[in-house]
Amino acid sequence: MVEEQSAGGTDLTEFKQQISKEVMAQTKFFKDFPKKGINFMDLFSITTKPALFRKVIDALKTLIEVEVGRPGEAFNYLVGLEARGFVLGPILAMEYGLPFTAIRKKGKLPGDTIVEEYKLEYGSDACEIQKEVLDQSSRVLILDDLLATGGTLCAAMNLIQKCDGAQVVASVVVFDIPALKGRDKLTKACHALISLD
Numbered sequence: 639m640v641e642e643q644s645a646g647g648t649d650l651t652e653f654k655q656q657i658s659k660e661v662m663a664q665t666k667f668f669k670d671f672p673k674k675g676i677n678f679m680d681l682f683s684i685t686t687k688p689a690l691f692r693k694v695i696d697a698l699k700t701l702i703e704v705e706v707g708r709p710g711e712a713f714n715y716l717v718g719l720e721a722r723g724f725v726l727g728p729i730l731a732m733e734y735g736l737p738f739t740a741i742r743k744k745g746k747l748p749g750d751t752i753v754e755e756y757k758l759e760y761g762s763d764a765c766e767i768q769k770e771v772l773d774q775s776s777r778v779l780i781l782d783d784l785l786a787t788g789g790t791l792c793a794a795m796n797l798i799q800k801c802d803g804a805q806v807v808a809s810v811v812v813f814d815i816p817a818l819k820g821r822d823k824l825t826k827a828c829h830a831l832i833s834l835d
């Protein structure tokens with residue numbers, strides 16, 4: 639299926655295999671953090687290596703442009719999820735010349751907000767977005783580091799869809815854990831660079 643989405647001479651299957659090998663060799667995983675049974679993928683073990691981080695950002699751009707579409711046309715707004723979506727989202731927003739806003743854990747954003755409760759792989763939480771940043775002209779691409787159970791991305795999608803007619807186009811993550819079936823919760827596509835199987 640991925641081969642069919644090849645565009646601009648990019649064979650995504652091969653491309654993903656190659657970046658996956660390189661990133662997995664240099665990314666740290668922490669067993670039983672923050673709770674027993676979780677093998678925690680640490681995005682900051684990528685950001686501390688500038689050449690690797692640059693590669694991941696460039697790879698995300700390729701993934702977005704092939705699987706989601708042209709920035710400014712297929713989507714015109716980037717939203718990042720606390721906390722590690724804030725590392726990736728603003729860089730891509732600057733590269734594309736598009737606006738960025740944040741979905742934060744409850745109680746962290748000033749002004750009027752919209753709130754959504756959700757369950758995590760290791761607990762439950764609530765997230766929120768500022769009212770009036772998005773409107774019916776907003777076609778949003780969501781950025782986060784990882785899709786696990788899908789609770790966070792599902793809440794983010796619901797939240798954005800409550801924002802004055804804004805639409806979610808898709809979401810993009812560096813890692814996903816297909817065994818946790820996070821995509822089953824999502825109403826829009828989630829594109830991942832690396833699958834942790």
Ligand SMILES: O=P(O)(O)OC[C@H]1O[C@H](OP(=O)(O)OP(=O)(O)O)[C@H](O)[C@@H]1O
Nearest residue numbers: 720721722758759785786787788789790
């Ligand atoms: O698919 P899910 O099961 O919802 O899990 C994925 C979410 O979990 C992690 O964030 P976390 O909630 O640990 O928050 P943090 O980045 O603020 O530490 C990760 O960065 C994703 O946002």
Ligand SMILES: Nc1ncnc2[nH]cnc12
Nearest residue numbers: 676677678679759784786
């Ligand atoms: N395994 C994991 N690594 C990093 N963040 C996560 N969020 C939920 N599960 C995670």
